[in-house]
Amino acid sequence: MLSIEFESARFLPYLPESSQANPGAYGFELALWLSQALMRAGIATSYPLGEDWGWFIEYLAGEAEFMIGCGSRADTGEGYTGKPIAWHIFIKQQLSLRQRLTGGAAPEVVATLSQAIQAALAAEGIVPIVEQAA
Template identity: 50%
Template sequence: MMWRIEFSSAKFLPTLPVACQSNPGVYGFELALWLAQALGRRGIATSYPAPEDWGWLIEYALPEERSFMIGCASMCGPHQGYDGQALDWSIFVEEHRSMQQRIRNLSSRSELDALSAHIVGILEEEQIPPARVGV
């Protein structure tokens, strides 16, 4: 199961040139780093951001081999984001389940919902209302 949160903001615009991004028009490091720090202030320790073809990933691990992927990515074209205008952003939260957890149909839905609620709350504290939130 995956939660997706979409919003528009100029707060996380890329600071490094396009050539330094994981792909042209694929930004999200600034958002992922900010989110990891904001979650950390709430006692939710994540990994550092890691690049992916589609954006940036942070991971949140719980005891008992439960973990979640938090993806952060822009939704724009190449070279957008350097003019100071707001971009559309997407954050997804997905539970990473082992093969054994899948076979046994074990899920951490309540933790997934709680983590997603924290992210929505963090965005709202920054006066960034999510345009779309859902499974």
């Protein structure tokens, strides 16, 4: 799994805290923007889908399926405060049982997605920290 982290006020939620899926679980605006930015780079993803922890978009490359998660690491207390939020994007391949048994991972696709995401963030003046998790 590849992790991309940064702080920014660029993707702040525009709906009030009471309208969020879970308090402090932001990411819809980031996921929507990322889906559009990747499309401009020729990478078509799904629309954002919600989870308890945030939002994600899906990308298919042949038989390989990838989840690009977008969430926040905000200590919101009583709701969004207007300060920049620590954002977290991750790229994770969803391996089928057959792929797990045959070693069917596609690290080159993760690298391509990571480069496209970093380029889109750089165009917004955002310099992320990128880490490869074991």
